[in-house]
Each structure stands twice: as structure tokens, then as C-alpha cells.
Amino acid sequence: MIKQKEVRILAIESSCDETAAAVVVDGRDVRSNIISSQIALHTIYGGVVPEIASRKHIEKINQVILEALKAAEMTLDDIDAIAVTYGPGLVGALLVGVAEAKAISYAKKIPLIGVHHIEGHICANYIESQELEPPFLCLVVSGGHTHLVKVQDYLTYEILGRTMDDAAGEAFDKVARAIGLGYPGGPKIEKVSKNGNSNAIPFPRAHVAGDAYNFSFSGMKSAVLNYLNGCQMKGMEIVQEDVAASFQQAVIDVLVGNAQRALEWTGIKKFAIAGGVASNTTLREAMEELCTRYGIAFYHPSPILCTDNAAMIGAAAYYDYLAERFAGLDLNAIPNLKLGER
Secondary structure, three states: OOOOOOOEEEEEEOOOOEEEEEEEEOOOEEEEEEEEEOHHHHHOOOOOOHHHHHHHHHHHHHHHHHHHHHHOOOOHHHOOEEEEEEEOOOHHHHHHHHHHHHHHHHHHOOOEEEEEHHHHHHHHHHHHOOOOOOOEEEEEEOOOOEEEEEEEEOOEEEEEEEEOOOOHHHHHHHHHHHOOOOOOHHHHHHHHHOOOOOOOOOOOOOOOOOOOOOEOOHHHHHHHHHHHHHHHHHOOOOOHHHHHHHHHHHHHHHHHHHHHHHHHHHOOOEEEEEOHHHHOHHHHHHHHHHHHHHOOEEEOOOHHHHOOOOHHHHHHHHHHHHOOOOEOOOOOOOOOOOOOOO
């Protein structure tokens, strides 16, 4: 395994609607983390428009890389490797980052590392929790993914459960749109839920038959839509705050329930959360309460490290660097890349 005094990795993340670059040293020391968000551009459309996202990445990627290097007080000559998200994600968006990383790798003759986006989210936990080491369980909850993962080692992941349909974050976005909150749904539902009654509406807690760890959120979304339609047909008042709070609680109950079963079955004493939805305060509190009750160490990144960022990609890439798992210049974007695939 390669190891030198200090491993400096420039990381790029462009899988969806954030153009990001970071410089990470030895996997856990973030020297810079620059994020250019496109939320304002996509809000008027009610969601991410892939073509717009790709074009904006092209405009911003050189800028965020230069900003990341400047903030880290480095140049490309100081960098030991270049890392980039190559999947999963929007294919056009991924291609922008991959092309940039390959160009830098070729021009500076430094190793190229392709990073799985979900692995990046998991490794975000290493940045602020220096003591965290595998094995541990991690719940990854974002707009496109809901995974319950056993992190066996730094490069070894076992998926215990995943969503069979909508991801939790996707369901948040759709429900937020249905009740008039708009995009992005997760933060807006969390905000209005603070003034709502989470027990007002008994939305279903969906479970996948014969499987203790997989998730299904499509039925919850449909239940909300049916409730809204029923209220409109009967002339009943729709209390936006109650709908949001009741839906949010239903999702959290399922996430916590599956996590509890996995902790009981594996006996692992470390549990982490990751992904955009992991910044939800109510979810964090519920998971912390679960871990406290079972005597389990609980880890969670700061909100800025839960959303898409390049620091998490640099953290993940460090362990690939040590194992000399480098990519060639034929690295391509893989929009449907599965966790554990290479």
C-alpha cells in the first residue's frame, strides 16, 4: 500500500446540481471545500433539470477548483492525486466532472481515482469523527438513495437494505410539491413540520414483505396524495403543517425501525447516518435516541457534509489511494453504478 508523509487529494463532485471541489489531506483533514449550488436555478421547475445542471457544471467547474486550491493554499503541483465522482448520478453532470478530472490527471501525471457517490456520503463521517473506523452500520438517506449499509472495512461494503421504489428524499420532494411547498422538499417539510401535529394523520408505515431491511416510500407518497384528494372532494380543510409533520414522522419511523432491526441482528456498536436527508433534525434526534437506548455510538456529519460536496469524495478516495486502486483515462460516467461495483 502507498503511504507517504502526507497524501493531498483534489476531489471533484458533480453528480447532480452541486458543482464542488475540495482538497483533503490524509482522508480526514479538509483544507478546503467549495460548493456552487444550483438550487435557485431549479426551484422554478420544481426539481433538477438535467440539461441545465450539466451546462452549469461546465460554467462553474474550473472556478470551484481554482477556489479550492486557493483556499487550501496549494497549486496543482502540490496535489498527489485527483478524485472524482463517476456514479451514480445524472449522466451529463457526471461526465463534466469525469472529463475535468481526467484532463488534470493526464496533464499533471498524477493518479486518477473514481469514487462511488454513496461511498463518499458514508466517508463524510470520517471527516469530523476522527476516531471512527469500520466496522459500523450506516444509513444513507438522500434524494436519490436510501441504503442501509454494513461498512465492513474501508473498501468493503455490504448492502443490508435499500429502497424498492422511491428514495426517502425523492418522496419528500414529491409530497412537498403536492402540498404547495415547492423545491427542495426536505428542508421545507422539516421547517413547516415544526408547527404541525405529527400524529394528526395516520399515514402508513410501509414494510417490504419478507424483508426486514428494505424500504418502500412510494406507498406513503400515494397515501398523502389520496388524503389530499379526499379532503378536496369532501370540502375539508387541509392543514399543511399537519400533513407535512405526519408524513415526515411516518418516514422517520420506517428508517428508525429498519435501523433498529439491523443493529439488533448484527450486534454492531457503531451507527452512522449520511446523505442530504440525514441533516433533518427530527431524524437525527430519533436516531440518537435509538442509539442511546441501545448503548451504541452515534455518528453524523454536519449538515454541510450531508449534502453533496467534494470533501466526502476526497475522504473516500484516500483509502483507494492507499490500496492503489487507480482508474485509467478510459474512466467513464456510470449513472446507475451500484455500491460495491468497480
